Amino acid sequence: MKLLTVTVPCYNSQDYMENCLNSLLPGGDRVEIIIIDDGSTDNTGKIADTYVEKYPNICRVIHQENGGHGEGINQGLKHATGIYFKVVDSDDTLSADFPKFLDALEQCENEGGVDLAISNYYYVHADGEGDRSIDYSLVLPQGRIFTWPETKPFLIHQMLTIHSCTFRTEAMRKWGEELPKHVFYEDNLMVYKTLPHIQKMYYMNADLYRYWIGRPDQSVQQSVMSKRYHHQILVTEKCFTSCHLDDITEPRLKRYMKHELFMMFGISILFTRLNKSKETDEALEKMWENCIAFDEKWGRHFKTKTPLWLICRPGTAGQKFSGLVYKVANKVVRFN
Numbered sequence: 001m002k003l004l005t006v007t008v009p010c011y012n013s014q015d016y017m018e019n020c021l022n023s024l025l026p027g028g029d030r031v032e033i034i035i036i037d038d039g040s041t042d043n044t045g046k047i048a049d050t051y052v053e054k055y056p057n058i059c060r061v062i063h064q065e066n067g068g069h070g071e072g073i074n075q076g077l078k079h080a081t082g083i084y085f086k087v088v089d090s091d092d093t094l095s096a097d098f099p100k101f102l103d104a105l106e107q108c109e110n111e112g113g114v115d116l117a118i119s120n121y122y123y124v125h126a127d128g129e130g131d132r133s134i135d136y137s138l139v140l141p142q143g144r145i146f147t148w149p150e151t152k153p154f155l156i157h158q159m160l161t162i163h164s165c166t167f168r169t170e171a172m173r174k175w176g177e178e179l180p181k182h183v184f185y186e187d188n189l190m191v192y193k194t195l196p197h198i199q200k201m202y203y204m205n206a207d208l209y210r211y212w213i214g215r216p217d218q219s220v221q222q223s224v225m226s227k228r229y230h231h232q233i234l235v236t237e238k239c240f241t242s243c244h245l246d247d248i249t250e251p252r253l254k255r256y257m258k259h260e261l262f263m264m265f266g267i268s269i270l271f272t273r274l275n276k277s278k279e280t281d282e283a284l285e286k287m288w289e290n291c292i293a294f295d296e297k298w299g300r301h302f303k304t305k306t307p308l309w310l311i312c313r314p315g316t317a318g319q320k321f322s323g324l325v326y327k328v329a330n331k332v333v334r335f336n
Helices: 017-030 044-054 069-079 098-110 187-197 222-227 229-240 251-275 280-294 296-304 308-312 315-333
Strands: 004-010 031-038 059-064 084-087 116-125 132-134 145-147 165-168 200-213
Touching: 004 017, 004 069, 017 031, 017 044, 017 098, 031 044, 031 069, 044 059, 059 069, 069 084, 069 187, 098 116, 098 200, 165 187, 187 229, 187 251, 229 251, 229 280, 251 280, 251 296, 251 308, 280 296, 296 308
Parallel strands: 004 031, 004 084, 031 059, 116 200
Antiparallel strands: 084 165, 116 132, 116 165, 145 200
């Protein structure tokens, strides 16, 4: 059994996937790299086969019909043999801290194992401006196993994301439902659905994940996200309806899940309002109706009793205010 499975979903990734894969190879035999060729029409599949031929004890490839990023994660999880599971997108890389991170995972296993290992991620922009680390040193204990009662409230810009999370494979397999096909931003659902199964954690204060920003067709570009606002809404709804918050008995886990939902609702609202089409107000109202139908207490809480109501206001005024909030947030974090 491998210590860690790293799944790399690839779609027409020939121009950058080798940088990604080469950053994973220092993990050696402790790691299995599952390359998902998601119906690519360029040389992605051939490059993947080359890595499998050259590193047969480390690399595996799954060639599949196009199912989207979520289906790539589904198949990686289905075939994973590692104790832990991480997703690295084909246009991103891991840093030179990767072997140290594996050492930390081994130490955790020697002490009984954890459900979630957390590390920082680092925004790397193509224009060289706004690069920064998202770290958790103010809210999480460092370098040791801990549980939710030892965590502090997360700051507004801090979320547990696909970039910062390495889950115990068994915890992810408790979902009960696979990630949806052909839906963008489903990695947020991947994280949220796993959270209720997380008890023991470890945090390494290092910028392990290098999150490269700047390709025009990236799913996180403003123009792309505003066009795909319905994907954001769908993922947020699925997060909210995946469990009832009041069924979460650990207070600080519940506190974090409320934070995650607040951020998810906020992201959905902002990018829906940026679309500025006549359908967007109706789409947002339908989102709230569905969430309130599932859990009236918490659905109404997020809609009316949090600052979200400021960006939920219908019409031109609400759109302009949402645009201002977006500009300020992006200036602080520069997430695209």
